Amino acid sequence: MSEGTGMAPILPRDPASLPEELPRGAEIPEDHDPLAAGVLxxxxxxxxxxxxxxxxxxxxxxxxxxxxxxxxxxxxxxxxxxxxxxxxxxxxxxxxxxxxxxxxxxxxxxxxxxxxxxxxxxxxxxxxxxxxxxxxxxxxxxxxxxxxxxxxxxxxxxxxxxxxxxxxxxxxxxxxxxxxxxxxxxxxxxxxxxxxxxxxxxxxxxxxxxxxxxxxxxxxxxxxxxxxxxxxxxxxxxxxxxxxxxxxxxxxxxxxxxxxxxxxxxxxxxxxxxxxAIPSEAEGAALTRVQIEACMEGGIPIVRWSLPDAFKNYPEHVRKAECKAFCERELKPLLGALDPRRPHYLGQDFARKGDASDILVAATDAMLTRRTQFIVEMRNVPFDQQRDVLYYVGDGLPRFSGAALDATGNGAYLAEKAVQRWGERALEVKFTVEWYRVNSPPYIEAFADRTMVLPRHEDVLRDHQALAYVKGIIKVPDDMRYKGADGFERHGDTAIAGVLMWHASTLGPVEYGYTPAPRVGSEQPGDWLFPENQSAERSIW
Missing domain, CATH: 3.40.50.300 (P-loop containing nucleotide triphosphate hydrolases)
Known part of the structure; x- marks a missing residue:
């Protein structure tokens, strides 16, 4: 064993069996003296x-x-x-x-x-x-x-x-x-x-x-x-x-x-x-740090929910109770503070394990600027609980006008459930070269026009720095991974959610001519989702 290392090198082969000449490094003269005057x-x-x-x-x-x-x-x-x-x-x-x-x-x-x-x-x-x-x-x-x-x-x-x-x-x-x-x-x-x-x-x-x-x-x-x-x-x-x-x-x-x-x-x-020794933004970076930071504001909440692996095996009633508590504690105040006069949109980049699953909610103001209202970031959250969080957010948005969801791979389940719940207001997006070609450039242009507002946070900055030109289209390179502020890996998660939200917002709101029934027991958005406040057939709990 190496002294105190816990690592044991195997003894070398008999020196006589070694090649006569092993690599000597760069081509330097035999008499080259590194300590001679003027060498270093x-x-x-x-x-x-x-x-x-x-x-x-x-x-x-x-x-x-x-x-x-x-x-x-x-x-x-x-x-x-x-x-x-x-x-x-x-x-x-x-x-x-x-x-x-x-x-x-x-x-x-x-x-x-x-x-x-x-x-x-x-x-x-x-x-x-x-x-x-x-x-x-x-x-x-x-x-x-x-x-x-x-x-x-x-x-x-x-x-x-x-x-x-x-x-x-x-x-x-x-x-x-x-x-x-x-x-x-x-x-x-x-x-x-x-x-x-x-x-x-x-x-x-x-x-x-x-x-x-x-x-x-x-x-x-x-x-x-x-x-x-x-x-x-x-x-x-x-x-x-x-x-x-x-x-x-x-x-x-x-x-x-x-x-x-x-x-x-x-x-x-x-x-x-x-x-x-100047680090590149990325190979063909789509956005510079200066552009991104110019479109950031402080005070925009980022709500994170991370769960242990064992949570997926908890009894269903326990998982539902935990999810309900999270939504009421973290999301209910945010939904209640939204401007009821403004259209709201959301985009979700789905992930089950590894990367983060991000829901970015934005509202359009009178100048057609999309202002992020909050971001919900989930890690290792089971499918059912991600669905319940998504329902809670979408159902609680004032003038909820559109959603675009990652339907690639495992995200297809959640995107399909969103369409079933919200009809044509929700879009199932399967990422293709053509989809990126059409939908990424408008999002990038929004940073030049300053018509997009993001939370001022290092993770959001890095996610958007990850957007790059890959064979002529703007996306996050498949092999790009980096650590976030919480120490976990990221893959442009909020940036992809932002592109999806922008896409949903460009399609125009879906308006319905009806008068909603009054909420029971509270005027706070989201309250009517719970069983005690509504009929069982619409309950997610």
Whole structure:
């Protein structure tokens, strides 16, 4: 077992059976000395000299941070533990990155530490909390100090079991970077250090969230901002010339940088993200943060209802009672405060598990602006209770003029029940390329015209930032997932509900020529839904 890690690496194969030459990383001369005068750039020196327990590099492509980290890790592992030496675990986003990193360490071990380090190819045993194991291909270098550097080809599930210096490279491109970042904090308990290095991968990526939180002082990470331009100013092209044998000149440097930037063509957002460390709104983002925030107002309620898995197995009368209590406690006051003179519409993006199931209610004012009145967000709520909440909201809306509901997949049940209850005021929407092509652009235009008003909330902002051009249509990309304020995954939930609501509002209200019977016992919207206040045939309880 690794000391205190709970993770046991399998012993390597007989060294004699290893390939004669394992990967050495980037092509660098055999006599290349990283500590020679003028080799390390200023930002590389700053990175190495920063001994913070938590530090992160927000960088452009090929700015030499991984190189500097490999040198620092070599120096750390070469020390005896009594002198501050530690084991180092490098976790890249690809196997090739691990091969490159361990190649750097092998070179630096020979040149700087005077050790003829041999790269061992072995299988790392990732012992999970449930007792099972997964084997990860890895490379290792042992130092005479007793410490080692290991480069893993993929992220271990039990990352908390690692102890020492943990380096997460290209963190924004890991499959589950949030889980990685959540786990590594446990390493600090026993004196470990964490280095998070990455270019950006969109504003919604957890790496960008880490950077924002660190800059706001919410986390103790020390942030190093290293865009490509800074690296060039610090001598990056001079180092390229040194390695390739070219002659440096100021003119050649300008031409080289322009050539690299022009290779992105018209994809300026991609170029700015990869080189200038400016996170892209998204690939072909439909809305900017500025546009969305300009259409937000404070004080608009967001009501959340989250239930445990066991709730679906509760007796029916218990589930109904819980739902009734939720509606009366949370929704009744909101419905009672609505303007009875204004038409009201709703859109629902359905989800049963995983994502949120959102109902967005809006009213049109005299200027035809759709103003969100409130949002109901449900997680892990059974079908029947989602139906009852939907009925409660829709039946309680003054001048309820239209609803559009996600009828894709499991949402088809709820959408069908809505049509059965409300007739032609409700629309069953099956998302297709053609539906998005026709209905998404008007919603996006509403933000330019400022005829849409949303709650001022981080989750709503991110949901709308997720709207992007995908093969010519505006939608939330299928593979886009990010964490909300409650720590659960989101998939543009309120944005999709908003598009549905907008669609319903453009079809015009359905008016009926009748005089409603007076409510019994109360003038509050929603009261007449309960059995004690109405006939059993209309009761949802």
């Amino acid at each position: 750039m200023a930002h590389q020196l700053d990175w190495i000299e920063d001994e913070s327990d938590l530090k992160t590099a927000e960088k452009g492509r090929r700015t030499g941070v991984t190189y500097a980290e490999a040198l620092d890790d070599t120096l750390i592992a070469a020390k005896k533990k009594s002198e501050g030496g530690q084991n180092v675990f490098y976790i890249g986003d690809t196997k090739d990155k691990g091969r490159e990193f361990i190649g750097y360490v092998a070179h630096f071990a020979r040149i700087v530490a005077g050790e003829l380090a041999r790269i061992e190819d072995f299988m790392f045993e990732d012992e999970r909390e449930d007792g099972s194991s997964k084997f990860i291909s890895a490379y290792r270098i042992r130092f005479s100090s007793g410490c080692r550097v290991e480069a893993l080809s993929s992220r271990p599930e039990n990352i908390r079991g690692l102890q020492g210096v943990v380096v997460i490279d290209e963190a924004a491109f890991h499959k589950d970077v949030r889980a990685v970042l959540d786990a590594v904090n446990a390493l600090l308990i026993w004196g470990g250090k964490i280095r998070v290095i990455s270019t950006h991968n969109g504003v919604l990526n957890p790496f960008n969230e880490l950077i924002r939180e660190a800059k706001a002082g919410k986390t103790p990470f020390k942030v190093h901002f290293i865009p490509f331009k800074k690296a060039v100013e610090n001598g990056l092209f001079r180092r390229v010339c040194l390695i390739t044998g070219k002659t440096w000149s100021a003119e050649a440097e300008v031409e080289w940088e322009e050539k690299i930037r022009s290779s992105y063509g018209p994809r300026t957002s991609a170029m700015e993200q990869e080189l200038d």
